[in-house]
Amino acid sequence: MLSFVWRFLERNSLGTFFVFLQLVSVVLIFSRNSMQRSFVAAHASAFNAFMSGYIDEGASYFRLKQVNEDLTAQNKMLMQQLYGKKKTTEAKFVHVDNTLTEGQSYSVMDAEIIQNSINRNNNYFTINRGRKQGVEPKMGVIAPQGIAGIVINTTDNYALVQSVLSTNNIKVNAALKKSDYFGTLSWEGGDARVMKLSDIPKYVPIKVGDTVVTDGKSSIFPKGVMIGRVAGYEVDTKTGYWDISVELSQKMGQLQKVFIVKNLKKIELEEIQEVLETAEKEND
Numbered sequence: 173m174l175s176f177v178w179r180f181l182e183r184n185s186l187g188t189f190f191v192f193l194q195l196v197s198v199v200l201i202f203s204r205n206s207m208q209r210s211f212v213a214a215h216a217s218a219f220n221a222f223m224s225g226y227i228d229e230g231a232s233y234f235r236l237k238q239v240n241e242d243l244t245a246q247n248k249m250l251m252q253q254l255y256g257k258k259k260t261t262e263a264k265f266v267h268v269d270n271t272l273t274e275g276q277s278y279s280v281m282d283a284e285i286i287q288n289s290i291n292r293n294n295n296y297f298t299i300n301r302g303r304k305q306g307v308e309p310k311m312g313v314i315a316p317q318g319i320a321g322i323v324i325n326t327t328d329n330y331a332l333v334q335s336v337l338s339t340n341n342i343k344v345n346a347a348l349k350k351s352d353y354f355g356t357l358s359w360e361g362g363d364a365r366v367m368k369l370s371d372i373p374k375y376v377p378i379k380v381g382d383t384v385v386t387d388g389k390s391s392i393f394p395k396g397v398m399i400g401r402v403a404g405y406e407v408d409t410k411t412g413y414w415d416i417s418v419e420l421s422q423k424m425g426q427l428q429k430v431f432i433v434k435n436l437k438k439i440e441l442e443e444i445q446e447v448l449e450t451a452e453k454e455n456d
Contacts, residue, residue, distance in 0.1 A: 263305040265434050277436040278394050281305065282429060283313075286330065290364040290425045295335040297321065301432060302329040312392040312433040318399050318422035319344060320430050322392060331432075337364055337424055346399055346418075347387035351376055354387040357399065357418065364424055366403060369416040374407050376414065384418050391438040398422075 265279040283299035301307045303326045311323040313333050321333040322342060334342055339361050346369055347354040355371035369384060382402040388395025403419040 263301055265306055265432075267436075279434045279436060280431045281307075281434070282431055283331075284429055285427045288335075288425075288427055290335070290337055293361050294338040294340045295424075296324075296338075297333050297335055297427060299331050299333060299430060299432070300329065302326045302331050304328050306434070307331045307432055308434075310392065312435075313430050314393070314397055314433060315422045315427055315430050318420060319386065319393060319397055320422060320424070320427060323432065333430075335424060336367065336420075344393065344399070345387045345389045346384050348372065348376070348378065348402075349383040349385050349396075351378075352387075354389060355413075355416075357384070365419055367400070367418050367420060369402075369418050370408070370411070370413060372414040372416060374412060374414055378402060378405055378414060378416065380404060384416075391435045393433060394435075 263281060263283075265281045267277075267279045281301060283301040286298040286300055288297035289295045297320075299307075299313070307323060307326050309323050309325060313320045313323060319336055321335045321338075323331050324334045325332040336342060336344060336357075337359050339359055342358070344357040345354060346357040353372050353376045355369050357367050357369050359367045372378070380402050384399045384402065386393040386395060386397040386399060398421050400418045400420040400422075402416055404417040405414050407413070408415040
């Protein structure tokens with residue numbers, strides 16, 4: 173290593189001597205001139221602040237990337253717990269024990285896509301599980317990378333699922349993972365990669381890339397299932413709330429295997445909801 177450096181200096185002696193003289197000049201100038209020292213100090217401080225901002229942004233990016241990867245892994249864990257290492261063709265709901273549900277009680281069953289559409293105003297897909305396997309309307313359907321749809325009808329061995337890519341009668345309770353503020357996720361048609369999150373107050377801090385997950389405030393989807401990331405946002409002038417574009421983590425045109433979600437406390441939750449609705453009507 174030392175021999176390499178020595179050879180380099182020999183070959184570039186004139187240039188090296190010039191650089192040396194420049195350094196000596198700079199040291200002499202700034203050591204005797206307080207104004208120059210202040211100038212350098214001020215610019216060094218600005219540079220440090222500039223670099224610090226980039227470092228913070230970089231750290232934030234990698235933290236967000238890790239969060240998204242963790243959520244995707246947890247979604248996949250829901251699936252892997254179905255059968256573990258056992259190979260079986262038996263279709264059945266299996267209880268899921270994981271950190272996503274936070275006290276909620278769910279079971280899941282795998283299914284395969286038979287038919288699928290993404291280019292209509294209201295899209296549907298068919299899965300190879302039905303009444304005989306315990307599938308019922310209003311059960312949620314998730315994919316390895318995120319939410320997929322809600323069961324609306326069944327036959328003995330098949331079920332029709334309304335895709336989240338539907339402009340009619342499908343809204344999902346969703347939340348910004350960083351702040352836990354929740355709103356309503358819906359699709360306005362057009363781009364099959366993007367949905368809209370509304371009802372988030374404009375004072376809630378938000379950034380492009382923020383993670384969006386299910387908030388668990390319904391009996392359909394567990395809390396914390398990955399939905400996607402914030403792709404853009406602006407204030408809706410009519411409502412004063414954020415109008416947020418969410419890029420879906422699951423590419424709906426690539427669905428092959430999905431998982432039906434059964435809420436084991438659904439009946440109890442619906443009974444409480446009916447009591448609440450009755451009380452609200454009486455107070456009106």
